[in-house]
Amino acid sequence: MxxxxxxxxxxxxxxxxxxxxxPEKDYLLQVYYLFAQFLEYSELKNAQAILGFMKNEFEQNGPENLFNKTAEAFDIDLKYKHNFDLLHQTARLPLKLLxxxxxxxxxxxxxxxxxxxxxxxxxxxxxxxxxxxxxxxxxxxxxxxxxxxxxxxxxxxxxxxxxxxxxxxxxxxxxxxxxxxxxxxxxxxxxxxxxxxxxxxx
The missing domain is CATH 3.40.50.1000 (HAD superfamily/HAD-like)
Structure with a gap:
């Protein structure tokens, strides 16, 4: 029909x-990109590796508990959970959502x-x-x-x-x-x- x-x-x-x-993933993956860039700037972490991990984890298991999994994998201070959550609320995306x-x-x-x-x-x-x-x-x-x-x-x-x-x-x-x-x-x-x-x- x-x-x-x-x-x-x-x-x-x-x-x-x-x-x-x-597609909800179009929003979330851009948030993860911005978070990875933030960590590279503030903590000299490898943004590309972090984003790759987050993208793969998201595609395999969804967004649940993603910060904690990423923090454990890359030794990220738990204080950055606030920044991660805040980005979900206020991120200015590089690309418009279509x-x-x-x-x-x-x-x-x-x-x-x-x-x-x-x-x-x-x-x-x-x-x-x-x-x-x-x-x-x-x-x-x-x-x-x-x-x-x-x-x-x-x-x-x-x-x-x-x-x-x-x-x-x-x-x-x-x-x-x-x-x-x-x-x-x-x-x-x-x-x-x-x-x-x-x-x-x-």
């Missing part, structure tokens, strides 16, 4: 952020057909906002309404319901596009149609 056929009868589409609108090509086309079609576009994202609000500011939106940013679940201190299902209420929509007039079982569960709680992001990018 063509992606746009999925929303032919919808009035609003609600997206998550990372791995839905853009939307998935198919999602860019999809968003443009939604705008042309005057459908409402929402982003409801979990995670540290400062970090999520930093990502949003560094995405190349191609002029689409003016059509987005963003909600930070952690800042609102509400479950996604409640935010979804508020979006429906505030826009006089029924559940079958909206679609949630997510990337994991948590998003699917939160949508199901209020009977919102849900699709895994990968289905759109086929």
């Amino acid at each position: 063509n992606a746009y056929q999925l929303v032919a009868d919808k009035q609003a589409v609600i997206f998550e952020l990372g791995d839905v609108l853009y 939307l998935f090509k198919n999602v860019l086309n999809f968003l443009q079609e939604l705008v042309v057909d005057r459908k409402k576009i929402f982003i409801v994202t979990a995670g540290d609000p400062e970090q999520q906002l930093n990502k949003i500011r560094q995405i190349e939106w191609n002029g689409l940013e003016q059509y987005l309404t963003v909600f930070f679940a952690d800042e609102l201190n509400q479950p996604k299902s409640e935010i979804f319901q508020n979006i429906l209420n505030d826009n006089n929509l029924s559940a079958n007039e909206a679609l949630v596009v997510g990337a994991n079982n948590f998003d699917a569960h939160q949508s199901k709680m209020i009977n919102l149609p849900y699709i895994v992001s990968l289905e759109i990018y086929k």
Whole structure:
């Protein structure tokens, strides 16, 4: 099915952020690059070796506990955990984050057909906002309404319901596009149609 056929009868589409609108690894790998450069400048460490290690560890095991693994491998003082965490929140990336090509086309079609576009994202609000500011939106940013679940201190299902209420929509007039079982569960709680992001990018 063509992606746009999925929303032919919808009035609003609600997206998550990372791995839905853009590849999350594109943000994280640039953060790791900046951290490795920082260590080379401040501690005369080998930035290329550190980045290679972090990239490989990330690709094999994900981002969990990555600082501690890197610190152990390269004898990095644990005080730099603060800098590592701060970079996740405030990094000025060397390269803009690019939307998935198919999602860019999809968003443009939604705008042309005057459908409402929402982003409801979990995670540290400062970090999520930093990502949003560094995405190349191609002029689409003016059509987005963003909600930070952690800042609102509400479950996604409640935010979804508020979006429906505030826009006089029924559940079958909206679609949630997510990337994991948590998003699917939160949508199901209020009977919102849900699709895994990968289905759109086929």
